[in-house]
Each structure stands twice: as structure tokens, then as C-alpha cells.
Amino acid sequence: ISADTFPFNNIAAPNEAFYNKSLACGGCFEIMCVGPWDQTYCPGSAGCKTPNASVIIEVTDECPVQGNEQWCSGDITHFDLSQ
Numbered sequence: 001i002s003a004d005t006f007p008f009n010n011i012a013a014p015n016e017a018f019y020n021k022s023l024a025c026g027g028c029f030e031i032m033c034v035g036p037w038d039q040t041y042c043p044g045s046a047g048c049k050t051p052n053a054s055v056i057i058e059v060t061d062e063c064p065v066q067g068n069e070q071w072c073s074g075d076i077t078h079f080d081l082s083q
Helices: none
Strands: 011-014 028-032 054-059 079-081
Touching: 054 079
Parallel strands: 011 054
Antiparallel strands: 011 079, 028 054
8 A cells, every 4th residue: 555545544443353453563454345235234324325435454452352343352253443
């Protein structure tokens, strides 16, 4: 990814399995919306209303497991997004 096209401020913290003891830290990944958007999942969010919309993020930290066990622990792929 070119430095002049990188989407600054698009940072994320993945679940502990994806973070892999910081091996994913600093990596850039494309996250793409697949399937229909469910407003009940995140009320008020624009979500994935555009089919196949995507964003490129940089991993900067691990999703905080304490209090977020359902999303941040185990092998389910999850990203806490900055925006």
C-alpha cells in the first residue's frame, strides 16, 4: 500500500487469535462486507449498506478481552474498528 494512498485513521484491534501474540500488529488488511447488514447488530451504524464495500485497516492493538469475551476471545474473527 502506497504511503500516499493509505487510509489514515483506519486502525483496528482484532480478536486474540487473529492478533496472534502481536504477530499481526502493524499489518494491513482489507475488511469486506459480505451478506446483508443487520441493523439490530449495531443500531445507528451505517454498517455495510453497500454490497461488497471494503476498508483497509492497520492492526495496532488487540481487542480487549475482559468484558468482551463474546467477540475478542477464541477463534472467531473480529475487529474493533476505529471508525
